[in-house]
Amino acid sequence: MNLELVLFTIALIVYVFSAVAFVFAVGMKKIKWQGLGLILAAAGFVIHTASLVVRAINARRVPLSNQFEFATSFAWGIVFVFLILAWRYKLRAVGAIVMPLSFLLMGYASMLNKDVRPLMPALQSAWLPIHVGMAVIGYGAFALAAALGLLYLWRVRKRVNEEKNIGDTASARLELYDFLSYRSTAFGLLMLTLVILTGMIWAKSAWGRYWSWDPKETWSLITWVIYAVYLHLRLRQGWRGKKAAWFSVIGFLSVLFTFVGVNYILPGLHSYF
Amino acid sequence: MSKWKRVLFGLKTGIVLMILIALHSIAASLIPQSADISQYSAVIRFFGLHRAYRSPLFLILMALFFLNLLGCTIQSLAPRWRQFRSPEAPRIGRKETLSLSLEESATLVETLKKKRYSVQSTEVGVVATRDRIGLWGVSVTHLAILLFLLAGIISALTSLSGSLALASGDRRTLDAYDGEFEMDRFEVVYNALGHVEQYKTHLNVYSGDKKEEVVVAVNEPYVSGAFQLHAASYGWISHLLVEDGEGQVIERAELLNQDSIRLQDRELSVFLYGYFPDYLLSDESEPITRSEREVNPKYVMALYEQNHQIGVYTLSPGEAVIYDDIQIGFTDSEMYSILGFRKDYSYPLILLASGVLLLGLAMIYLLYPKTIFIHERDAVLYAGRNSSGLSMSLKRMLTRLEEDVD
Numbered sequence: 001m002n003l004e005l006v007l008f009t010i011a012l013i014v015y016v017f018s019a020v021a022f023v024f025a026v027g028m029k030k031i032k033w034q035g036l037g038l039i040l041a042a043a044g045f046v047i048h049t050a051s052l053v054v055r056a057i058n059a060r061r062v063p064l065s066n067q068f069e070f071a072t073s074f075a076w077g078i079v080f081v082f083l084i085l086a087w088r089y090k091l092r093a094v095g096a097i098v099m100p101l102s103f104l105l106m107g108y109a110s111m112l113n114k115d116v117r118p119l120m121p122a123l124q125s126a127w128l129p130i131h132v133g134m135a136v137i138g139y140g141a142f143a144l145a146a147a148l149g150l151l152y153l154w155r156v157r158k159r160v161n162e163e164k165n166i167g168d169t170a171s172a173r174l175e176l177y178d179f180l181s182y183r184s185t186a187f188g189l190l191m192l193t194l195v196i197l198t199g200m201i202w203a204k205s206a207w208g209r210y211w212s213w214d215p216k217e218t219w220s221l222i223t224w225v226i227y228a229v230y231l232h233l234r235l236r237q238g239w240r241g242k243k244a245a246w247f248s249v250i251g252f253l254s255v256l257f258t259f260v261g262v263n264y265i266l267p268g269l270h271s272y273f
Numbered sequence: 274m275s276k277w278k279r280v281l282f283g284l285k286t287g288i289v290l291m292i293l294i295a296l297h298s299i300a301a302s303l304i305p306q307s308a309d310i311s312q313y314s315a316v317i318r319f320f321g322l323h324r325a326y327r328s329p330l331f332l333i334l335m336a337l338f339f340l341n342l343l344g345c346t347i348q349s350l351a352p353r354w355r356q357f358r359s360p361e362a363p364r365i366g367r368k369e370t371l372s373l374s375l376e377e378s379a380t381l382v383e384t385l386k387k388k389r390y391s392v393q394s395t396e397v398g399v400v401a402t403r404d405r406i407g408l409w410g411v412s413v414t415h416l417a418i419l420l421f422l423l424a425g426i427i428s429a430l431t432s433l434s435g436s437l438a439l440a441s442g443d444r445r446t447l448d449a450y451d452g453e454f455e456m457d458r459f460e461v462v463y464n465a466l467g468h469v470e471q472y473k474t475h476l477n478v479y480s481g482d483k484k485e486e487v488v489v490a491v492n493e494p495y496v497s498g499a500f501q502l503h504a505a506s507y508g509w510i511s512h513l514l515v516e517d518g519e520g521q522v523i524e525r526a527e528l529l530n531q532d533s534i535r536l537q538d539r540e541l542s543v544f545l546y547g548y549f550p551d552y553l554l555s556d557e558s559e560p561i562t563r564s565e566r567e568v569n570p571k572y573v574m575a576l577y578e579q580n581h582q583i584g585v586y587t588l589s590p591g592e593a594v595i596y597d598d599i600q601i602g603f604t605d606s607e608m609y610s611i612l613g614f615r616k617d618y619s620y621p622l623i624l625l626a627s628g629v630l631l632l633g634l635a636m637i638y639l640l641y642p643k644t645i646f647i648h649e650r651d652a653v654l655y656a657g658r659n660s661s662g663l664s665m666s667l668k669r670m671l672t673r674l675e676e677d678v679d
Contacts, residue, residue, distance in 0.1 A: 118468035121491035179661050190634055197627045206492050208434065208503045208615040210623055211425070213326050218302045225295040229288055235658045236284050266302055 004058060005114065007051035008072065012106040014044035015079070019099035026096040034092040041086075041099055045079045048106075052076060059116045064132040065123050067263060071109035073132075074259065075102045077140030081184070085144060089180060097147035108260075127202035131195060138191025139255055141184045142227075146252035148181035149245035156242060178240055181248050189227045196220055215266035219258040226251045281337075282344030290338040297334060301325030327429075339422050346415040353408055362402045362644040366657040369664040373651055377671050381647055384670050390645070398648040407657070410636030417630035420622055428619040437502075439474070440510055440609040449616040450500050452480035459507060459608040461565050469565070472504055474610040489612055499620070505613035509548045511572060511606040518598045533577075541597070546573040546585070548606050560587070565608075572603045 021037035024030060052073065055063040063069040082098045085091055155174055199217070200210040211217060230247040233239040239247070280286055304313075304322050313323045321328025356363055373381065382399050386392050390401040433449040439456035446453050457475040464470040471490050478485045478495070487495045494503035508529060515524035515536060526534050533544040549562040552571035560573050570590055576583040586594050593602030641657040645667075656663035 118464070118466070121469060121471050124470070125492045175661075179665075183662065186638070190638060193630065193634065197630070200623060200627070202492075204501075204620060204623075205494055206503065208494065208501050208613045209428075209432075209617065210620065213301070213306075215302050218298050222295045222298050222302075225291050225298075229291050229295075232284060232288055262302075 002058075004051050004054040007047050007054060008106075008110070008114075011044045011048035011051055012103060012110065014040050014047060015075075015099060015103040015106060018044055018095070019103050022092070022095035022099050026093050034095065037095050037099065038086055038092055041079060041095060042083060045076070045083060048072075048076050048079065055116065059119075061119055062129040062133070064129060064136070065119055066113075066117070068109050068112035068114050070132065070136070070259070071105055071112065073136045074139055075105035075109065077136035078102050078105070078143045079140075081137070081140040081144045082147075085180065085184075089176070091176065091180065094144070094147050094151050094177075097150050098144060101143060101147065122206060125202060125206070127198055131198040131202055134191050134198065135195045138188045138195060139259065141188030141191060142248075142252050142255045145181045145184035145188060145248040148177045148184065149248035152177040152181065152245040153242060153249075174241075178244060181245065182234060185227055185230060185248055185251070189224070189231065192220065192224050192227070196224060215262045216258065219254070219262050219266075223251065223254040223258050226254050278344065282341055282348055284345070287338070287341045287345060290334060290341060294331075294334050294338060297322075297325065297331055301331075335422065335425075339419065342415055342419055342422075346412055346419070349412060353412060357405060357408050362400050362646075363405060363408065363642045364644060364655045365408070365642055366655050367660040369654050369656075369660040371652045371654065371664055371667055373647075373649075373671075375649060378647055378649055378652070380671065381645075381652060381667065385645065385647075390643075398646055401643075401645040401647065403643045404640040405642050407636045407640035407642045410633055410641065412633075413629060413636055414633030417626050417633050420626035420629060424619040424622040424626060427622065428617050432615060432617040432619070434613070434615040434617075436505055437612045437614060438609055439476075439612065440607060447614060449614055450497070452478055454478055454502070454612075456610065457486075459610040461608070463566075467564070472507055472610075474504060474612060476502075489610075499618045500614065500616045502612050502614050504610070506611040508609055508611070509550070509606045510609050511545055511548045512604045513543060513545075514593075514602055514604050515543075516593075516600045518600075523599060536599075540579045542577040543601060544575045544577060545603075546575060548572055548603075550606070552587075567606075570606070574601075574603075576601065 018037050018040035021033045021040060025033035025037060052063055055069070064073055078098055079102050082095060082102075085094065152174060155170075155177070159170070196217075199220070203212065203217075204210040226247075230239075230244070230251060233247070234244055300320075300322055304317060304325070306326075307324055310318065310323060317323055320330050325331055356365070382392060382401070385401040388403075390403045392399060392401045435447075435449075437445055437447065437454065439445065439454065441456055441458050444453055444455040455477040457477060460473040460475065461469055462471040462473060474489045476487050476489060476495070478487050478497075489495045489502055489504055491504045494501045496502075510527050510529060513524065513526045513528055513534065514522065516522055524534075524536050528534060528543075528545040530545060530547040533542050535542045547560065548570070549560050549572075550570045551563040551566050551568040553561050553563055553569075555561050560571070572588045572590070573585065574588060574594075575585045576594070576596060583596065584594075588594065588602055590603060590605050593600035595601075637658075641659055643656045643663055644654065645663075646653040652667065654660060654663055654667070
């Protein structure tokens, strides 16, 4: 087994342990386990980064050119955005959703062909790392927004089931989840906009037309529209809390379909991904 | 404002239209486009989903969305201008109040000065403002979307596109371009490891008295004004030679892979299954080529007589099959290039719209207007869509957020 795959496998295992620690911490209210989960997530992230760097050195290019490379980079993007959130806002509980999602993506990546193949001429462009790299970060932000939305919904449901009144601290925490989910969505939408714009410019030189209604393009636009509707409803119609949380989850389902579903069900110009 | 204007230019209508456009696009992405019309159900034909992006339904939705966005943007200009010019500090968005100690209040004023806020002392306290220009962020973003839609309309109405297949020496004219294209040669460029690095088509472009030598490669199109020629595909042309028993030529022809030809005055047809320049038999006994290098070239050919297959043959260049006293074979092959062309006047507008969109988003995300009224015991702040975010930033300036205790 080569170094890259060794690092990839270790990162996957560390992410599994991190996910277990976070789920245990949130489910069993063992707060200290969150710290362990975070340390493991950070360690896994470092190892994961190393595996991507090794692949980049071996391939002599940015590892963003096929389904395996995008899947592992997508997981990397999610953990990256999560670690920023955990560091900046001291918000760790969301790891109980984000880390399982990351290791599932890594698991999915592990089932794909991992051979380092030469980059086909169509992908030999300076736009590749910009276009796909921003998609990785944007998708990571959408994943985090959905995770925060789910956490919000779970907390609210738990309170309702336990028939507890929401105290000030808990209420403030729910508000924080809601707000950060919105911020994460807004950032993700900015990234997705840049992904679409750079894609249009690249498509113009590669295929002669900036927009072809290719399935990947179409689903990126659908995802963009979903999140644009979400932001308008939130900012102009005051949609917050549960409604906003559900919207962030639906938006992420669209992201997942754009990433995985389109590749398998709807072949098109982006089929090499 | 009349009721119909309120409805047509309203946010709710805009949201409904966006949802309908998304639903239409979902359906269109799942239904194969532009196939034989008899293959589609009556419902699909009724809604025009078999050619979804040119259907009346889609065009109506887009036209309504364009009108909605245009009306909404125009209506918001006057109030936004008044806000922009008002001597009063803008109070936009949700009001957030932050409790402060006397010491924190003074610290906050100093910190905001360092962060380039315009700070003014008034009778009721200190007013700090910044980024009033951000009031225009939404309008600029909407303008960009309108420009994109306009570009789409121009493109749909005026663009011309198609493809051009050229072999060495071929010379062609196009309606979309005032000039002629002559192919010099097609070249596959390999890297040191033997992998394909680029496909290059060397062309002579004649325009008036001028001759220009250009190379069209993948991601490297030839561009002349609104006209663009890009690399689309390539293939092999194989030269068929049929001779009688005395070596007299009966037939010469150029065949592409999967082409067939009926020989003159005979019931005999030649079908070229494929030319395989680097021939190999797969595990399933299917002929494949490992690369486009002519390392071990083979032709796989079938002969038919009155639609009855006589046999399948694998031949080297120059090798022939003898049937009914005639020799049938291929002398050699050459590569041809398929170039896509498109003449589209809307692209500069797309670039302009992209720039305007980035500007609008920068104004929304970074330059949103911020107003903070600082009193002795509290600060009241307004920051458009991000009052909560600004409140958190101020808290972080003063103290750290408390650890999460989930």
